[in-house]
Amino acid sequence: MSKLTVVNFPEGNVPESQRLGGEEQNVPVLLSRLDESIGWFEKGLSGALGWARKNSIFQYPFVTACCGMEYMSAMAGRYDIARFGAEFPRFSPRQADLLMIVGTINVKQSPVLRRVYDQMCEPKWVMAFGVCASSGGFYDNYATVQGADRVIPVDVYVPGCPPRPEQVLDGLKILQDKIQSQRHRLATTEKARDVK
Amino acid sequence: MSQAVVDAVREKFPDAVTGAGSHKGDEWVVVRRERLVEVIAFLRNGEPDMKLLRQIAGVDLLTYQSEMTGGGALASIEVPEYAMQKKPQVEPRYYVSYNLYSITTKKAVRVRVELRSDDVKVPTITSLYKTADWWERYVYDMFGVEFEGHPNLRRIMLYPEFVGHPLRKDYPVRKRQPLVPELDFPDLVRGPGPGPGGAGVPMSQTHVGRKNVDPNTYD
16 A cells, blocks of 8 residues: 655644634743653653544545445444444434444535534544535535535645545545544643644 | 316416416416416316325526526536626526425326516415425525415424525525634645635635636635
């Protein structure tokens, strides 16, 4: 299998002006050996948390269109997305880590999608499943949102109309790499990601 | 195939029928708006026995000529020709077409009403068909045809905040009316956000390959 490049946005796709903390948050400052040792500890903890999180992705399938068939195929026994740790589809966004936008998002639906995203607990990731969720697809018309990333930040885009299950698994592995490379902290120090 | 039905309508309402036609076995009859309810009541309750209203369709003829001559302006990503010309006036501009079917005699006929653009109103037939309720709401939603006497004439598919009627041919093809504020997301193909309609950025300026489009004549 070819090696895939992972592009990282540190705070998701949230625009610069809307990130919490602004720029000073990203400047590394080492004041003492104590800070350095804490940083070393945080790095190890981040790796461990990332490993745990990437291998237990609970998905919430937001199925709106025909891509749902391919999602069912990817989820069921033949392709078995559970092999990659994404075992359970949770039909409550409050229990899910990964929001899979499976299908076309039209304008009337976009507040619903936004609310579902807001209801998910941190940490959370989003996969745009299929071209309609990624860019609007061929629905270049009055009714369709031109990509779910216009409404909520998206981590992984899986193209295809609909994508084959292999592509979905590929996207899931890309997401796993991304999760592993992100910085994880314990929940008590986690800042809520704010996209308002 | 249903020529007998058309003939029966012509015979019974000689002053209401203004035209009729047939294409590959599909018959239609053009009816004056004032007599529409009478004619449809005859088709439903009279001898034709057309108890099934299959569809009410709207038609906008604004670009009919330019599409015929220009060869599919709507499918092109270029600016349609009609957007450059300042709205050619076609009168009557709108059709409302009632697609009726008889389950007993297996005949179908379309009843058409032609409407001028300054008076886009039709009497409702919800008293005859329950189905007409939602079909008339659909035609109102997409074409802005007002059905007089309809009990609940609201949008049926689009959201109440939507302005305009999208299947009218003078509705800009890529005009967007988002319900939630759209994120500013940089994208190589779609160009910088926010999405079209979000901050007044016309879609023609955000798409690569559509930069030669003059936004003033379009969105």
